Amino acid sequence: MTTAVKATNVHWHEGDLTRAERFGALKSRGATLWFTGLSASGKSTIAAALEQVLVTRGVHCYRLDGDNIRMGLNKNLGFSAEDRAENIRRIGEVAKLFADAGVVALTSFISPYRKDRDLCRDLHAKATGGALPFLEVFVDTPIGVCEQRDPKGLYKKARAGQIKGFTGIDDPYEAPENPELVLRPATMSVADSVAACLRLLESRGILG
Amino acid sequence: MTTAVKATNVHWHEGDLTRAERFGALKSRGATLWFTGLSASGKSTIAAALEQVLVTRGVHCYRLDGDNIRMGLNKNLGFSAEDRAENIRRIGEVAKLFADAGVVALTSFISPYRKDRDLCRDLHAKATGGALPFLEVFVDTPIGVCEQRDPKGLYKKARAGQIKGFTGIDDPYEAPENPELVLRPATMSVADSVAACLRLLESRGILG
Numbered sequence: 001m002t003t004a005v006k007a008t009n010v011h012w013h014e015g016d017l018t019r020a021e022r023f024g025a026l027k028s029r030g031a032t033l034w035f036t037g038l039s040a041s042g043k044s045t046i047a048a049a050l051e052q053v054l055v056t057r058g059v060h061c062y063r064l065d066g067d068n069i070r071m072g073l074n075k076n077l078g079f080s081a082e083d084r085a086e087n088i089r090r091i092g093e094v095a096k097l098f099a100d101a102g103v104v105a106l107t108s109f110i111s112p113y114r115k116d117r118d119l120c121r122d123l124h125a126k127a128t129g130g131a132l133p134f135l136e137v138f139v140d141t142p143i144g145v146c147e148q149r150d151p152k153g154l155y156k157k158a159r160a161g162q163i164k165g166f167t168g169i170d171d172p173y174e175a176p177e178n179p180e181l182v183l184r185p186a187t188m189s190v191a192d193s194v195a196a197c198l199r200l201l202e203s204r205g206i207l208g
Numbered sequence: 209m210t211t212a213v214k215a216t217n218v219h220w221h222e223g224d225l226t227r228a229e230r231f232g233a234l235k236s237r238g239a240t241l242w243f244t245g246l247s248a249s250g251k252s253t254i255a256a257a258l259e260q261v262l263v264t265r266g267v268h269c270y271r272l273d274g275d276n277i278r279m280g281l282n283k284n285l286g287f288s289a290e291d292r293a294e295n296i297r298r299i300g301e302v303a304k305l306f307a308d309a310g311v312v313a314l315t316s317f318i319s320p321y322r323k324d325r326d327l328c329r330d331l332h333a334k335a336t337g338g339a340l341p342f343l344e345v346f347v348d349t350p351i352g353v354c355e356q357r358d359p360k361g362l363y364k365k366a367r368a369g370q371i372k373g374f375t376g377i378d379d380p381y382e383a384p385e386n387p388e389l390v391l392r393p394a395t396m397s398v399a400d401s402v403a404a405c406l407r408l409l410e411s412r413g414i415l416g
Contacts, residue, residue: 010257010261010399010402010403010406011261011264012256012260012261012264012402013260015256017256017259017260021263022263025263025265025266026263026266026268028268048220048223048224048225049218049220052220052221053218053219055225055229055230055233056220056233057233058233058234058235060234060236060310060311062305062308062309064305067336068305068336072301072304072305072331073298073301073302073305076294090281090298093280093281094281094302094305097270097272097276097280097302097306098305098306098309100270100276101268101270101306102268103309103311123280128276191218194218194220195218198218
């Protein structure tokens with residue numbers, strides 16, 4: 001029986017698989033693409049399109065965003081300063097695990113504070129077995145454009161004082177100082193943004 | 209230039225990739241193998257060997273264990289009853305994300321309480337887009353054997369009262385009632401245990 005033959009073909013060595021062994025056997029390399037930008041800047045649209053393009057090419061890729069994180073892993077976190085920092089820290093840790101597994105992790109969160117993003121970069125730099133690529137992608141859409149789009153009506157509520165501490169209105173957005181990539185959706189198509197991300201991944205040897 | 213050609217070959221559809229589209233394109237199916245058992249029962253040895261065998265075959269597989277979770281994602285958790293439950297909950301959520309990504313997640317934690325494991329099973333059952341396989345593997349080694357092995361000297365410390373609330377000594381281990389698989393390392397080789405896990409994965413259609 002085929003199953004029995006396959007199941008008995010069992011070989012391994014002592015100790016953990018090295019990252020090089022893993023990436024070699026899987027013919028894939030992990031990395032984190034960290035999208036950051038204002039609410040409604042276009043982060044999730046670009047990340048979702050990039051995810052589809054990569055997966056369609058057979059590249060293991062996974063997107064972490066509000067839908068699968070805030071409702072799951074981080075559902076016990078609120079919006080206090082402490083909880084926001086913990087939210088980003090956990091996302092950074094999970095992205096690091098995905099990258100370590102040989103998956104391209106895409107994170108799509110406003111992540112407005114430089115120190116929180118830098119902590120996530122640092123987690124990747126100090127990953128067991130050597131640095132894992134952490135590529136910060138600044139989705140640089142002017143706030144006027146974001147506010148005009150306002151697909152969820154959040155800017156409107158923030159202006160009306162119904163939401164407090166809203167990034168760009170009454171809470172700061174600290175733009176990245178040295179991002180690996182800057183995208184400007186106000187003047188770039190989604191296809192152009194996705195292509196720029198693919199070129200970044202190719203230039204770092206993450207795509208074959 | 210090859211890079212430019214590849215980067216402009218950008219096609220996607222509106223909305224999220226479905227799980228079926230993802231698993232089809234990646235030719236892989238995600239699942240969680242949840243190893244549970246006493247300290248020194250052999251969970252990590254089996255999980256590490258299985259991980260190597262799967263990765264060597266080109267199957268994206270990733271092991272979550274004390275080394276990469278307690279030092280990272282869950283480093284802000286202690287050993288209170290509340291923190292232990294939160295530890296297992298977060299691991300269940302992360303395993304679910306891996307499974308959703310098309311990766312075989314192996315979790316290797318004592319996870320002594322039935323209700324914590326059942327919560328993780330439930331998270332998988334209720335995953336967005338339909339159930340993800342959650343396969344509980346009971347590593348059933350008699351406590352006498354575990355205590356004799358005691359590679360980290362933990363049983364000795366627990367018997368001496370230097371560690372409180374140690375599973376099997378002064379804290380209960382609630383054995384699974386309906387695990388998908390039972391392994392008995394006291395009378396089975398690691399190769400046999402790995403083969404049994406492979407057969408389970410094959411029987412569920414997770415390995416092609």
